[in-house]
Every structure is written in C-alpha cells, then in structure tokens.
Amino acid sequence: AQTVTQSQPEMSVQEAETVTLSCTYDTSENNYYLFWYKQPPSRQMILVIRQEAYKQQNATENRFSVNFQKAAKSFSLKISDSQLGDTAMYFCAFRSNNAGNMLTFGGGTRLMVKP
C-alpha cells in the first residue's frame, strides 16, 4: 500500500516571500500521479498542481511549482510571492496508475501567510 508523509504540521511565511512544503511517499510502482490540494477554512479542497511520474519536467502553475525527485520519492511544493489568500491547509496526494481508485493523502501542512 502507498503511504504519503508530510513532515511539517505547520509552516508560516511572510507575505511576498517564498515557502516550500515537503512531501514524501512510498510506492513500488513506476507510474503514478501526485497532487497538491489546498483546503481553505471553507473546507473545499482545491487542486493546486499535478505531476505525472513519467514526466521528468517539474509542473508549474503560476506562483506554484513542484520539485519532483522520483528516485527519492519526494514531491515538494514551492509557493513564490506568498499572498494572504494562500493561508490554508495543504495536502499532498498520490494516485496509482495501476490499482486502486482513490487518492491517498498525507496528513497536511497548515500554512499561515503573515502580513
């Protein structure tokens, strides 16, 4: 079974600064998908960014980018030019390309952006 670990329960960053959230996972598969979801206080999970394991190029979405290290099974999220609206819980998630229909989530990192 796959596991996803987020080792930082809480993080804080000053507005306009850059912050990196860590995620590691464990799998024996070679092809899979990785996701970062944001959960603001409204509880609604929103997809931030997605990475396909067979793609070597790191995914980027505006101020959000990932550092995908397949051999190390690491998938960190970098938020540049942090904004107050980035304050939320961030969850890293794994989805197998072979078996299982669910997303496997890490425990989350609570990010506070300070003015």
Add this chain to the structure above:
Amino acid sequence: GAGVSQSPSNKVTEKGKDVELRCDPISGHTALYWYRQSLGQGLEFLIYFQGNSAPDKSGLPSDRFSAERTGGSVSTLTIQRTQQEDSAVYLCASSPSGAGHRGETQYFGPGTRLLVL
C-alpha cells in the same frame, strides 16, 4: 457551472442514531468518491462509484457504513448506529471519467461536518 454540493453542511446527532449524507456531483461526471477527514488529519478514502460498475467499497471502516448512487448521479452515504468516533468531515468528490483517467482532477464538495454526541 455548478460544483459539487453536499448536504447538510453540518449535522449533530446522538450516539446510536442513523444519519444520511447527500452528495450532488458535477453534472456529467461519471466517477464519485467519498472521503472522511477526522479532526486535524488527512483524508481517508471510503468508497468509489464509476458509472454502472460495482462500487469500490474497500475503504468503508465497518458494516455500519453504506452508500448508494442513484441514476448515476446523486449519492447518499448512510451511517447506521453512529458512534462518537464517526465524528468527522465527510467529503464527496467527482471526476469526469474515473479509473480510465487516473490523472484527472477530482473536484471536491464543501463537506458535511458530522458530530456524534
């Protein structure tokens, strides 16, 4: 268009009562998922529906939990004889295709916060 909606937003019940939680997925989405989020924790998969196929119930924690999806659209998650450990946020998600497109986005609803007293 409209996103995933869930009702009720909050539910308080007494231990031993049955509860029903409803999910309306995005129109046209064939895949529907239920997850549970306990306080301060990540999401735990419960059940998955894909079109007319038999649901994947591998995440249901006990036989007190069941779910159905009528007409390939609305889904109801039922918890019988609720226990205090059932207190959590229950999140529903839908996606256009499901297993055939494992990298596609799952769109989440706002969840139902269940409190069992």
